Amino acid sequence: xxxxxxxxxxxxxxxxxxxxxxxxxxxxxxxxxxxxxxxxxxxxxxxxxxxxxxxxxxxxxxxxxxxxxxxxxxxxxxxxxxxxxxxxxxxxxxxxxxxxxxxxxxxxxxxxxxxxxxxxxxxxxxxxxxxxxxxxxxxxxxxxxxxxxxxxxxxxxxxxxxxxxxxxxxxxxxxxxxxxxxxxxxxxxxxxxxxxxxxxxxxxxxxxxxxxxxxxxxxxxxxxxxxxxxxxxxxxxxxxxxxxxxxxxxxxxxxxxxxxxxxxxxxxxxxxxxxxxxxxxx
Numbered sequence: 001x002x003x004x005x006x007x008x009x010x011x012x013x014x015x016x017x018x019x020x021x022x023x024x025x026x027x028x029x030x031x032x033x034x035x036x037x038x039x040x041x042x043x044x045x046x047x048x049x050x051x052x053x054x055x056x057x058x059x060x061x062x063x064x065x066x067x068x069x070x071x072x073x074x075x076x077x078x079x080x081x082x083x084x085x086x087x088x089x090x091x092x093x094x095x096x097x098x099x100x101x102x103x104x105x106x107x108x109x110x111x112x113x114x115x116x117x118x119x120x121x122x123x124x125x126x127x128x129x130x131x132x133x134x135x136x137x138x139x140x141x142x143x144x145x146x147x148x149x150x151x152x153x154x155x156x157x158x159x160x161x162x163x164x165x166x167x168x169x170x171x172x173x174x175x176x177x178x179x180x181x182x183x184x185x186x187x188x189x190x191x192x193x194x195x196x197x198x199x200x201x202x203x204x205x206x207x208x209x210x211x212x213x214x215x216x217x218x219x220x221x222x223x224x225x226x227x228x229x230x231x232x233x234x235x236x237x238x239x240x241x242x243x244x245x246x247x248x249x250x251x252x253x254x255x256x257x258x259x260x261x262x263x264x265x266x267x268x269x270x271x272x273x274x275x276x277x278x279x280x281x282x
Contacts, residue, residue, distance in 0.1 A: 004202055004255075011075055011254030015247070020081030021074050022250075025067055029246045032063040065092040071253040072176035076261070094175040098183055102168050106160070113156055161211075163195075166203050170194040173257045199256060206252025213248070214241035 015022055039056040042049055069088035079087070170190045174183035183190065193199060217237045224230040 003259075004198060004205070007202065007255040007258045008205065008251060010258055011251045014075040015251060015254060018074060018081060021070065021084050022247075024081055024085050025070055025074075025250060026246065028063050028067050028070075029242070032060050032067070033242070035060040035063070062092065065095045067250075068092075068095055068172050068253070069176045071250045072173045072257055074250070075254045075257065076177060088176075091176065094180050095172045097180060098171045098175040099168060102164055102171070106164055109156075109159055113152070116152060161207075162200075162203070166194050166199065167191055169203070169253055169256055170199070170260070173253070173260055177257070193260065198259060202255050202259065203252060206248055206255070208248075210245045210248030210252060214245045217241040217244070 035056045039053060039060065042053050042056070044050045044053055066085075066088045069092045070084055073084060073088065170193060171183060171187075174186065174190050178186075218241050220237060222230070222233040222237070224233060
């Protein structure tokens with residue numbers, strides 16, 4: 001736990017020390033949120049609006065990949081904030097290439113989950129609910145728990161909230177720091193490292209910061225007697241949720257990158273020493 005806390009504190013300290021990089025990441029994040037918002041609210045009634053929707057559909061994912069590249073690199077080396085941005089704009093496509101297998105797995109999982117949820121048994125139950133009510137007095141019965149549905153929902157949440165994001169983060173770190181060739185060569189090592197206990201604990205701690213806290217900030221109700229005060233509180237909660245989501249995610253990626261770098265440095269030092277190395281006596 002001391003090592004995990006040290007990874008988080010080191011990543012947080014480095015992020016706030018490099019306030020220029022943090023400011024650039026924040027601007028890119030706000031632009032990405034704005035592009036996503038305008039994509040959903042823009043009506044496709046004219047050619048110009050259709051072109052705008054296509055551009056927004058491209059801009060938002062590209063900015064997301066640039067942010068991930070900066071998140072994986074901000075605590076490695078001493079390059080300037082603009083140098084970090086330039087390198088991320090040059091290399092963000094590597095993260096897209098390394099993500100293609102995970103995207104295929106996610107699409108296949110969505111398809112399979114959809115097929116399972118629309119089985120004949122589920123269709124029969126839905127048809128039974130649509131039948132007109134019986135004139136006889138209804139007797140309240142306790143509905144049995146569908147353990148199959150519970151297991152399916154649990155597996156779905158674990159896949160999309162833990163397994164795929166954790167694997168993606170480690171592949172992004174490898175592609176951003178070591179390049180595509182080395183990442184594909186060490187793919188099985190990276191995936192095994194992604195689900196090591198320390199990596200899972202780091203991700204779960206970060207998940208509380210970038211997902212759980214923003215969720216409660218958004219759904220939390222702060223009633224006020226004044227309408228303008230209510231709107232101001234809502235905007236403040238949304239701003240805090242966005243900041244927690246961004247900073248928590250970037251620090252989590254940085255902490256995982258610190259852990260990977262520590263493992264690589266220890267492995268390289270061990271390989272230099274050799275298996276027969278005997279430490280010198282004091």
